[in-house]
Amino acid sequence: MTHVHKIYLYPLWLRIWHAINALGILILITTGITMQYSNPAFKLMNFELAVNLHNISGIAVSVSYFLFIIGNRLTHNHTYYRLKLKGLYTKLTLQIVYYTYGIFKNQSPPFPISEKRKFNPMQKVAYLIVMYLFVPGLILTGLGLLFPELILENIYQLSGIFLTAILHASLGFLTSIFLIIHLYVASIGKYPLNNFRSIVNGYHDTNIH
Numbered sequence: 268m269t270h271v272h273k274i275y276l277y278p279l280w281l282r283i284w285h286a287i288n289a290l291g292i293l294i295l296i297t298t299g300i301t302m303q304y305s306n307p308a309f310k311l312m313n314f315e316l317a318v319n320l321h322n323i324s325g326i327a328v329s330v331s332y333f334l335f336i337i338g339n340r341l342t343h344n345h346t347y348y349r350l351k352l353k354g355l356y357t358k359l360t361l362q363i364v365y366y367t368y369g370i371f372k373n374q375s376p377p378f379p380i381s382e383k384r385k386f387n388p389m390q391k392v393a394y395l396i397v398m399y400l401f402v403p404g405l406i407l408t409g410l411g412l413l414f415p416e417l418i419l420e421n422i423y424q425l426s427g428i429f430l431t432a433i434l435h436a437s438l439g440f441l442t443s444i445f446l447i448i449h450l451y452v453a454s455i456g457k458y459p460l461n462n463f464r465s466i467v468n469g470y471h472d473t474n475i476h
């Protein structure tokens with residue numbers, strides 16, 4: 268017999284942050300690519316519209332980032348992100364072997380979800396890098412491009428705006444790669460839509476046989 272045990276893992280504030288962040292970043296990626304490859308002969312979207320949408324979504328994502336930081340500080344959600352460096356390599360290897368082999372052989376996950384553990388070690392590492400390196404990096408470089416008087420005019424012989432733009436676009440590219448993997452990994456499991464339902468209603472279902 269299978270019965271479902273529900274764990275409340277995604278509190279309301281986190282779901283609100285995630286919704287603004289996900290929608291905002293989708294718009295940022297679309298308008299960012301549009302601006303990058305824009306040329307008068309081939310218009311993906313009106314250029315002015317792309318710039319305005321990019322600025323507005325960038326500000327929305329930046330403001331909601333504070334919700335993520337403050338929410339994590341004030342609740343126990345930050346405990347799920349705690350990473351022990353000791354043994355990390357072995358744990359990551361176990362998780363990679365599961366994702367590339369075990370899962371296709373119906374083996375059980377090496378780090379199952381519980382009240383105490385929301386993320387496996389690979390999710391922890393990915394979420395830490397994205398949320399504490401990529402997103403803040405995008406926010407800071409984005410602010411620099413929005414208010415160029417804040418950044419250095421030249422760094423050695425190179426224009427400060429040019430360097431900031433390269434850094435911003437590179438981080439945007441890396442975040443897009445993360446998003447593709449994030450969507451794939453979220454769909455893994457017995458029922459592909461389960462995790463997507465969880466980030467909307469807050470509850471994770473575990474099937475107990």
Ligand code: HEM
Nearest residue numbers: 277288289292344390394397398402446449453462463466
């Ligand atoms: C269409 C866009 C997106 C969808 C459908 C989506 C889906 C999901 C799902 C299903 C989860 C719960 C599963 C899990 O905890 O791994 C989740 C959690 C998470 N997502 Fe996304 N995501 C999207 C975009 C993003 C973006 C753009 C970022 C960051 C830049 C992001 C960062 C996170 C983080 C950090 C968590 C864990 C939050 C926590 O529980 O503390 N997501 N997402």
